[in-house]
Amino acid sequence: MTEAPVARSGRERSVLVVGEALVDLVPAEGGAGVRVAQPGGAPANVAVGLARLGGRASFVGGIGDDAFGDTVERWLAGAGVDLSLSARPALPTALAVADPGVHGNTYRFHLGDTATFALPDRAAEAGRFGAVYAGGLAAVVEPAAAVVAAVAREAARSGLLAVDPNVREDRTLDPVRSLGRLRELCALARVVKASDEDLVRLWPDAAPEASCRELAERGRLVVMTRGERGATAYVHGAPAVSVPARPVRVVNTIGAGDAFMAGMLTWLGAEADWSTELTAERTKAMLEYASGAAASVCAQAGTEPSAPLGV
Template sequence: MGYAVVLGEALVDLLDAECAGEPVFRQAIGGGPLNVAVGVARLGGDARFVGSLGDDVLADRIREFLTAAGVDVSGTVTVPAPTALAVATFAGAEPDFRFYGEPPSYGQLTADALDVALVEGADVLYCGSIVLLCPATLAAARRAWRLATGVRVFDPNIRPRLLSGPDALDAVRHTTAEFAATAHLVKLSAADADVLYPGEPVERVAARLRELGAGTVVVTLGPRGALVAAGAEPVRVPAPTIRAVDATGAGDSVMAALVAGLLVDGPPTEPAGWTDRAAFALQVAGLACESSGGAVAMPTRAEVARRFPA
């Protein structure tokens, strides 16, 4: 089994919480790609995290957390910046993130600083999320994408709070189309789909991405499961019945399960194989949602098998 390179952001989440009746923020290591890397490692895959980290104590904690989770951090670089913060509040089903830190510590990996050998040797390359809004790291991701010899996986993971200016949405659409055109797998949420193409059904959004060149598209639908577009017709995959506590990182856990499956078994040879992979990924996400936190809630294969024995 080979390894996956996960290129993206790592930061610190401050999660809205309560202690002794008073509002507080609970500190947690976060970032969608970081969650993916940890999830892959928890599911038995070899994950290598690539990105930029700050030069403070919080960055040290991120490195220690990743290392303890079994994620290789040799592809990270240290930059002279405080660790970026994401403040998460909950007013509905999805957490609302606001980001602090300018320039962001996670967005300073340059194309020249990219570990070329690490990327070229990867069986799976993941790129995506909010680092692609940062010009330096977008250039690094583009270089990694060109160098990749394995399976290319993309997740736009759009955060509307970071889209400022009249051309920001068009830029995100352009970047999404650019990476999707040569991606073997694109995973996005229904919320991402609605930002990219407002009002369009997810089936049509998935079809658009496949028309651009994406091999397979998986759209997560929260408690309604996922849509898998891999063959002639898209397939809806139901989510398992769970006792949800915290949906933070649910979509990342789906991606982690899909990446781990690519490492263990390679790409499916038939569309039905993607449906089976998505069904397992939704079990992983369901179990993650039954615990608080993002990366810390990522389950192992044994835990998934115990929770969903059927």
């Protein structure tokens, strides 16, 4: 049985999430060629997931001054995410056109000259939080990328930095520069969560497991997710710990990885006081909780997780 984390309060429970909030255009149920607007963006999904799972999330992002931006703002604030460190520049919201498939989701992005990547620099705030999350498109798209890097460097110096590289491939992105920036973020982090596909893209000359062990040997907690094949955690000097994916009738996979990350951070803040030195038993408990959060998203439309009650 996987118990929900014990509620805590104060700095140790709070997470600063830095990155993009945009709108996903996703296929409408039963509507061939029809797309429905859904607020998203990996960091925004993580912030909402943290709030829905009982954590305290503050979001640093640029929210558009259009109708899509209004939708994004209502979604974040409605979940309980603190937006006091975000900004609403006079620019439109970025769009991501999603094409779910049997081998995962692909996207086409409309990013240029949008509020989504006009992030305010909040590096000075990083030390006020128990953990800082970074990753996603904002880590590789300017001018946001410079802000994300500055916040990440400060978080690595003053506390716990958690990174999900969330590698995206698109005609609008420079693959060499993008992958380099994501590798730099992983090098700064104390916690790295990455899919097996992310790891292959970041380090194509190594097996994903080997890349995880290399990262873990430098003192990190590294978690590799493999979709329906479950997840594995790696820490220095200990055997890897794996859990299967929770069985569920899959309705949607968009946001499942973000829900997993939100579950990990919720558990680490509530149950481990942000320590990454975990026993095998506690590592398994963390993975089971995160897997349950991801499964709750897969079982429904939308990207908001619910707290798992058991296996």
